[in-house]
Amino acid sequence: MSAGKPYLTLLSRFRRDESGNIAVIFAIALLPILAFIGSAIDYSLAVRAKAKLSASLDAAMLAATGYTAMRGSASDAKTAATNMFNGQMAAHNLSANAINITITDSVSARSVVGSANVVVKTIFMYMFGYPTMTVATSSSASASFPTYMDFYVLVDNSPSQGLGATTADMTKLQNATSDKCAFACHDVYTSSTKKTLQTNSYYQIAKNKGVTMRIDVVRSATQSLTDTATASQVVSNQYRMAVYSLGSDCGSLGLTTVASLSSSMSSVKSSVGSLDLMTIPYSGYNNDQCTDFDGAMSAMSGVIPTQGDGSSTSPQKWLFFVSDGVADYNYPTTCSKTTVSGGRCQEPLNTATCTALKARGIKIAVLYTTYLAITNNSWYTTYIAPWRNDIGTVMKSCASPGYYYEVDSSGSIGAALTALFQQAIASAHLTK
Missing domain, CATH: 3.40.50.410 (von Willebrand factor, type A domain)
Incomplete structure (x- = not known):
């Protein structure tokens, strides 16, 4: 018997032995499974944050085109819209990263366009180099001025x-x-x-x-x-x-x-x-x-x-x-x-x-x-x-x-x- 034959025999036995495969496969798959579950959780957090962000921005648009605002200037309407947005965000325990509201008045109507985004901290994705996610939304509204x-x-x-x-x-x-x-x-x-x-x-x-x-x-x-x-x-x-x-x-x-x-x-x-x-x-x-x-x-x-x-x-x-x-x-x-x-x-x-x-x-x-x-x-x-x-x-x-x-x-x-x-x-x- 040659000197290398015992090692070849052991290797052949290891290859044919199937005991313990499930544990090995699970260990290998665990990491992507955790990544997938963590991503889903973080994504759901982002979706909920965007819904609250959208609701806050929609409220701001309506504030700028409401009965009281339409009787004031565009500047006053922008202030009212911003205050409404910030108040809604505070109620949702969110803080906007950026907000932009543009109001354009013509003789007969007012157009309001807004955009905002918020940064959401991740729970799992940070382990893969993504500590935060940014979600953004936009909204618009218009209303006619009362005609004199x-x-x-x-x-x-x-x-x-x-x-x-x-x-x-x-x-x-x-x-x-x-x-x-x-x-x-x-x-x-x-x-x-x-x-x-x-x-x-x-x-x-x-x-x-x-x-x-x-x-x-x-x-x-x-x-x-x-x-x-x-x-x-x-x-x-x-x-x-x-x-x-x-x-x-x-x-x-x-x-x-x-x-x-x-x-x-x-x-x-x-x-x-x-x-x-x-x-x-x-x-x-x-x-x-x-x-x-x-x-x-x-x-x-x-x-x-x-x-x-x-x-x-x-x-x-x-x-x-x-x-x-x-x-x-x-x-x-x-x-x-x-x-x-x-x-x-x-x-x-x-x-x-x-x-x-x-x-x-x-x-x-x-x-x-x-x-x-x-x-x-x-x-x-x-x-x-x-x-x-x-x-x-x-x-x-x-x-x-x-x-x-x-x-x-x-x-x-x-x-x-x-x-x-x-x-x-x-x-x-x-x-x-």
């Missing part, structure tokens, strides 16, 4: 608004007047010397008989509009309103202030309470030429300033026009219909001023209170009826697209005026 708006309301209070508000009201007035007139403005309304209401005026008859006139409904609807404005405000003084009429007396026609531009809707509402039909010195005064739309609309153009961007210092500008759409004035050279009595012109609204206002960026909302057909009235049949159906088309062309309503009953006037207002404020963020 000025509403200039022009109410047609010409004699035609003495028409009964409904067919039933017209019939009631016709039955109560000697010449079957449906207008409460006809006959003597005021004394030419004392300017006092005459007891035999059709206006007074309408009042005594409980006849509701168009002007009564329009007055009530305009007052209700102030309540709608108050209830719709997101911030105080967001909306302002002014109300105008065509004039308090036919003897001195011209744009007349019923309520000056004000954010106090209660004051505007109170002032509108005095809105009524314009007076006429005596029956047939000035050949009944008391509805000067051209003059009133031109004057409104001078009253309404340059269109604003909707900020608190530059409100958007709106014209609300409420009328039955029939002009009755002396337009001897510009009348679109045949003139009578030395230049008396009865015609639909001349939309030239509407076009000029819209060219300046002013939005116009038109409420057309349908010029109701007046039975048993020869003047209406001769001079109005032939083109009465065109009035609505002309009024609609005055309005900005989508801001036109026509109503023919008293119950609809208030609802339509409110709907126009709600539509205007709902789409305010789209208007520049």
